Amino acid sequence: MDEHGVRRQQATDHETPGESPDWRSGLVKALLGLAASLVLTLASFWAAGTPLVWGPGVPVLLAALAIGQMGVHLVFFLHVSSGPESTNTILALAFGTFVVALVVFGSIIIMANLDAGMCGMHGSPSCHA
């Protein structure tokens, strides 16, 4: 469509270097992302219920699938790439991940430590009051 071609001209006027002007690639990326996410989601639901995976390994598998799907979202929906425009984003993401890991694992470790030392709670040394 000529109108379409004209519209495309206007879109490129606003764009920044490094961003794709091609709407088709945006559409394809979104479809790929959707497909991959569906597969990973269904895999997670399957993994949680199946007797085929060794029990203690299920949480690890679930974690891997979840992280994988988060990556799919970041790349295919949020367009995080290795290009120069994404460098700051990736740095910020890395720092954010670091803080999240600190908060989550730190809380778990500290609370488990406290739990082990408190009087009268599960599996703890009992204190004589």
Added chain:
Amino acid sequence: MLWAIGFIVTFVVGGATGVLMAIPPADFQLHNSLFLVAHFHNVIIGRVVFGAFAGYTYWFPKAFGFRLHEGLGKAVFWCWFVGFWLAFLPLYVLGLAGATRRMQHYPETQWQPLMIVALAGALVILAGIVLTGVQLAVSIRQRDRRRDATGDPWDGRTLEWATRSPPPAWNFAVLPQVEGLDAFWEAKRRGEGTLAPAAGAGGAFEMPRPTALGVTVAFFAFVAGFGLVWHAGWLALAGLVGILVACLARGWRMDTEVEVMPDAGRAEAAS
């Protein structure tokens, strides 16, 4: 400068007493005593108060365009410095003698002389606080005499002294070329007087207009928080609605920025 030296002396001594208290057997004796009180006031006053006063005195001309009265400033310093030591040295001794903190009255009459010395010190500090207010009032009244015309009253090293006092909202109308740590100082040593503009810098730029959005949202956030704390649903809702309306109003405003044209001279505004 006086404040900076005062800070160093006071803070280091206070820190040393803290190290003393870090020894467990000593701390067992001194914890929650007046020794502790003297120690943390030592570090807080030395660090925070003296540091704050130093910053206040140093940057006041930059922020407001005129200098503070120097003589009164020195008086404030000496009141604080002498007053502090008078007020808190006795507390170290009393703490060692067994006095605890947060006493409504004290049991030992032998402690009274030192307590009175401490009171005297507190009064000297009070004088210092009063003089701070006096200094500000006098400086404001004499501000035309004390006007900072050059933007650089202390022959400073760092970049803020390259702007006028008070600086315009955009600091530098033309981006200066900065290489190395003491760019402004080096430029002055070379006799250039000011910083050279960066290559390719210049031209008009956009600045945000002043807006009441922040204050408005903060006010309604306070209302909402108050309502949430006291389980007053209607109040919380009112606050949230207020925030929403303020943000929506802002969302439809298109004239939120103003274009500034720098002139060819130093960092002066074209108003």
Added chain:
Amino acid sequence: MTTAATVDAVPVSERGPAPRRVIVGYGFWLFLLSDIIVFSAFFAAYAVLAGRTAGGPGGVQLFDRGRVLAETGCLLFSSFACAMMSVAAELRQRGWMVLGAALTFALGAAFLGLELAEFAGMLARGDGPGRSAFLSAFFALVGLHGLHVATGLGWLLVMLAQVFTLGWRPRVAGRLACFALFWHALDIVWIGVFTIVYLGAH
């Protein structure tokens, strides 16, 4: 247009500020990361309290995986619709953009509906946030996510209003891009929620 050679000759640090659109996007990323850190605190609380059911029901008794799969599907397809909406917005095609937005809204609302139904059922049975520490942590975490989804839906409506009243200004387009970032980030958080809370209960 500059050739690749001349563009590479100027180091990134000396190219001057990035275009406004990039800067706004990066700023919004920083906000999203701060929001994710808030979520991580709620996740940590849930992880610590997951076993504290105070004699009441735990995740295994309460969670219906079929419903969770439906919720996940709703949010995932809503994200896809949002991506379509973004593409349409890039092309300034208002009709397609509204369609994408409508789908995003409908699927997001469906997600919320399913979640509210789940909460209502639990509350009716007396398994509310006050029943046990586990349930407090559950309602806090999943509830916070739901609150974000609801706020996002409201934002989407405002954006539609802005596109219709203000047109395709760069500012409006930037806000739409920020909304898309927000919506996809919410789906990322949901991946964590359904994995850790719903699938993790055993």
